[in-house]
Amino acid sequence: MQKSLTSQRRRSLMLAAAGTALASPLTALAQAGGEDIVIGGSIPMTGVFAFAGIGINAGMQDYVKIINDAGGIKGRKLRYVPEDTGYKVDVSVAAFKKITSQNKVNLYYGDSTGFSKTINPELDRNGNILMAGASFATELNDPKKYPNQFLVGPDYTEMFGILLKHIAKEKPGAKVAFVYSDSEFGRDPIEASEAAAKKLGLNVVVKLMTPPGSVDVSTEVIKLRRAAPDYTIFHGYVLAPIPEFITQGKQQGMKSKWMGTFWTMDSSTVMKMGPDGDGFMGVMPYRYYYDTEKAPMLDKIRQMRPEYQSTAYIQGFLAAMLFTESAKRCLDAGKELTGKNLKTALNSIKDFDTGGLIGVPITIKGNSIPVGRVYRADMKAQKMVAASDWIAL
Amino acid sequence: MRIGTLKETYVADAALFDSRTQKIWLVVAGALLVLFPFVASDYWLYLACLVSINVASATGLNILTGYTGLVSLGQAAFMGLGAYTVATMESTMGTPFALNLLCGGVVAMIGGLVVGIPSLRVKGLYLAIATIAASFITHFLFANLSFTGGTGGLSIQPASWFGLPLDTSFRIYWLIVPVTLLMLLGAANLFRTRIGRAFIAIRDRDISAEVLGIPLLRYKLLSFGLSSFYAGVAGGLWAYFFRVVTPESFPLLMSIFFLAAIIVGGMGTILGGVLGAVFMTMVPELLKFVFDLIPGGAGLTVFLSPVRTIIFGLLIIGFLVFEPHGLAEIWRRVRRYFHLWPFRN
Numbered sequence: 001m002q003k004s005l006t007s008q009r010r011r012s013l014m015l016a017a018a019g020t021a022l023a024s025p026l027t028a029l030a031q032a033g034g035e036d037i038v039i040g041g042s043i044p045m046t047g048v049f050a051f052a053g054i055g056i057n058a059g060m061q062d063y064v065k066i067i068n069d070a071g072g073i074k075g076r077k078l079r080y081v082p083e084d085t086g087y088k089v090d091v092s093v094a095a096f097k098k099i100t101s102q103n104k105v106n107l108y109y110g111d112s113t114g115f116s117k118t119i120n121p122e123l124d125r126n127g128n129i130l131m132a133g134a135s136f137a138t139e140l141n142d143p144k145k146y147p148n149q150f151l152v153g154p155d156y157t158e159m160f161g162i163l164l165k166h167i168a169k170e171k172p173g174a175k176v177a178f179v180y181s182d183s184e185f186g187r188d189p190i191e192a193s194e195a196a197a198k199k200l201g202l203n204v205v206v207k208l209m210t211p212p213g214s215v216d217v218s219t220e221v222i223k224l225r226r227a228a229p230d231y232t233i234f235h236g237y238v239l240a241p242i243p244e245f246i247t248q249g250k251q252q253g254m255k256s257k258w259m260g261t262f263w264t265m266d267s268s269t270v271m272k273m274g275p276d277g278d279g280f281m282g283v284m285p286y287r288y289y290y291d292t293e294k295a296p297m298l299d300k301i302r303q304m305r306p307e308y309q310s311t312a313y314i315q316g317f318l319a320a321m322l323f324t325e326s327a328k329r330c331l332d333a334g335k336e337l338t339g340k341n342l343k344t345a346l347n348s349i350k351d352f353d354t355g356g357l358i359g360v361p362i363t364i365k366g367n368s369i370p371v372g373r374v375y376r377a378d379m380k381a382q383k384m385v386a387a388s389d390w391i392a393l
Numbered sequence: 394m395r396i397g398t399l400k401e402t403y404v405a406d407a408a409l410f411d412s413r414t415q416k417i418w419l420v421v422a423g424a425l426l427v428l429f430p431f432v433a434s435d436y437w438l439y440l441a442c443l444v445s446i447n448v449a450s451a452t453g454l455n456i457l458t459g460y461t462g463l464v465s466l467g468q469a470a471f472m473g474l475g476a477y478t479v480a481t482m483e484s485t486m487g488t489p490f491a492l493n494l495l496c497g498g499v500v501a502m503i504g505g506l507v508v509g510i511p512s513l514r515v516k517g518l519y520l521a522i523a524t525i526a527a528s529f530i531t532h533f534l535f536a537n538l539s540f541t542g543g544t545g546g547l548s549i550q551p552a553s554w555f556g557l558p559l560d561t562s563f564r565i566y567w568l569i570v571p572v573t574l575l576m577l578l579g580a581a582n583l584f585r586t587r588i589g590r591a592f593i594a595i596r597d598r599d600i601s602a603e604v605l606g607i608p609l610l611r612y613k614l615l616s617f618g619l620s621s622f623y624a625g626v627a628g629g630l631w632a633y634f635f636r637v638v639t640p641e642s643f644p645l646l647m648s649i650f651f652l653a654a655i656i657v658g659g660m661g662t663i664l665g666g667v668l669g670a671v672f673m674t675m676v677p678e679l680l681k682f683v684f685d686l687i688p689g690g691a692g693l694t695v696f697l698s699p700v701r702t703i704i705f706g707l708l709i710i711g712f713l714v715f716e717p718h719g720l721a722e723i724w725r726r727v728r729r730y731f732h733l734w735p736f737r738n
Contacts, residue, residue, distance in 0.1 A: 043694075045694060045695050045698040046698045046699050046701075046702050054695055057694070057695050058695070082694050082695075083681065083694070084681075084694060084698035084701070089642070090443060090635075091677070093439065093635070094436070094439060094440060094443070094678060097435050097436040097439045097440075097562075098678075098681075100435070100436075101434040101435050101436040102436075114637070114639060114641065114642070117637045117639075118635050118636070118637045121560065121636060125560070125561075139545060182536065182544075183544060183641065184544035184545055184639060184641060186544075187543070187544045
């Protein structure tokens with residue numbers, strides 16, 4: 001009898017505990033953030049994109065700290081709430097739902113093109129969130145279809161545009177090759193860029209699509225050598241198989257200049273190409289951490305973090321800066337922080353000084369910032385050095 | 394307490410739910426499922442829908458791998474076929490969602506039958522490798538066919554129920570969860586029929602099954618067909634849930650996820666597929682809540698995220714080591730414990 005009573009008591013205690021455990025997340029959800037301005041983030045801190053996610057996270061965190069240390073925006077503090085996504089769209093959406101259920105979110109950072117597309121109807125319905133992200137997909141650069149989102153730089157087609165403009169200036173009528181991966185990311189700018197090249201009087205001699213994750217590229221290199229381009233632009237990769245292309249191409253006597261787009265262009269990535277990567281060029285919308293040109297914001301970053309910070313870091317940092325600027329402009333105008341108002345505020349940004357993160361003052365008319373610069377790898381100095389002036393489209 | 398179940402007829406013996414306690418719990422569970430959307434936040438509703446879709450697909454794979462013994466790594470590809478069928482029909486013809494889901498299932502089933510053909514010759518790991526091809530072929534088709542929207546994929550309108558768009562987690566819950574329950578009921582009933590028993594016979598020893606008069610060709614293909622029908626419908630629900638379908642939405646890793654789910658949950662039991670899918674989807678999310686309790690805020694997330702992934706991996710290994718029959722067996726043990734409770738514990 002005694003035993004049964006104790007068991008009964010234990011059972012009721014367990015039930016109560018289970019009840020509390022179940023209820024606690026639900027009650028936590030009911031609490032809305034107070035006066036803080038919340039920046040939510042689906043950030044890939046594990047998985048294939050973690051190399052960028054960790055940098056983005058640090059950049060956002062640092063900028064939020066700078067603003068909060070200076071008293072916030074009109075007395076309101078910024079609060080950054082990140083969640084790891086592992087770079088999976090379903091987990092990323094779950095993170096979005098979790099963060100928005102627990103906080104009154106005004107600004108959000110997404111981790112992939114897939115997520116940006118999937119969450120778009122939700123953003124439209126919610127109406128209170130302005131979102132930026134790690135994606136530079138051309139499709140997102142459409143204010144009608146994606147009214148509450150923007151890209152923290154040029155879209156992939158614009159990146160190609162910047163490279164092509166540079167090529168047309170350096171060598172008019174040059175022969176250009178496009179090498180890209182068979183993925184959404186890889187195919188993104190190809191069609192539009194071929195037309196853009198034609199307009200600039202350039203000759204696209206070959207377009208090579210490699211299967212995703214391909215390692216052996218010898219047959220593609222032979223095709224590339226036959227086309228004998230003056231410039232080869234890689235897109236849709238981070239690093240592999242670009243070094244294989246360059247090494248084999250050089251061994252076979254190719255004289256092409258090699259180029260890449262944003263996700264290849266972090267200094268640490270390019271330096272992994274080794275001696276063959278010397279002279280590798282590409283488009284970068286931001287200054288590198290170690291740039292010596294005048295940039296007060298970079299000085300501040302270097303003060304906060306004495307060790308090298310990736311271009312993903314700068315991207316996260318700039319995203320937080322543009323978020324903050326939009327919120328500030330909204331509050332200054334006495335407007336509510338809704339997605340529409342925040343976007344209007346973002347689009348009112350004209351000749352804005354990013355503290356040198358981007359070398360020229362920026363104006364955001366639509367969903368992108370179509371500015372960039374061509375950098376070149378100097379393997380001796382182990383640095384990326386400017387190869388052009390800032391190019392605006 | 395329950396000391397035994399008296400069965401007086403064959404029908405009672407073959408019943409899915411044989412005791413009153415079971416039926417009472419079933420009613421309670423049903424009531425909870427109905428009440429859940431009214432009390433849960435958007436986040437929990439989202440997870441409920443996601444779990445539900447995964448349960449449907451894992452149950453399909455369980456029919457094939459758990460009950461028929463044919464290992465497949467093509468489940469995600471079949472889901473893709475279902476999702477693309479639904480997306481294409483919804484965006485081009487605007488047909489009702491019930492028809493779209495059914496067609497999604499049928500198209501996936503046809504895909505499953507084709508992929509299942511090698512199963513007549515190869516078994517085990519060899520078959521698993523053969524089914525991987527499905528992933529690559531479907532990826533190629535989705536990326537290159539004219540009507541699949543290329544690598545950018547398709548965006549679709551929400552399913553609509555008499556003009557009401559099912560565009561929130563709350564609304565689509567009422568589509569996804571009932572369909573999944575229906576599929577679960579179907580699968581549970583399948584193994585009370587000749588077909589289901591034939592699957593089990595093939596799993597246990599295919600040559601003996603043939604000797605018993607079970608045509609292997611027909612039943613193996615039937616198992617592939619049924620399994621991929623489940624995947625197709627689950628894929629269709631996935632398409633309505635996320636409303637963007639791209640060739641990269643259904644990677645090989647997703648097939649491994651479902652295989653892991655039924656192994657962790659317990660192969661060859663309906664409950665195993667359910668528990669496995671719940672475990673694989675929910676544990677990483679619940680671990681986030683556990684880690685949220687650690688003070689330190691956003692600053693620590695970057696260090697704790699990999700730790701969380703490692704713990705999830707260790708949990709899977711732990712379950713496999715300590716209970717190779719999966720979560721379903723643990724569940725059964727717990728139930729047995731309560732059968733005689735409070736007299737023997």
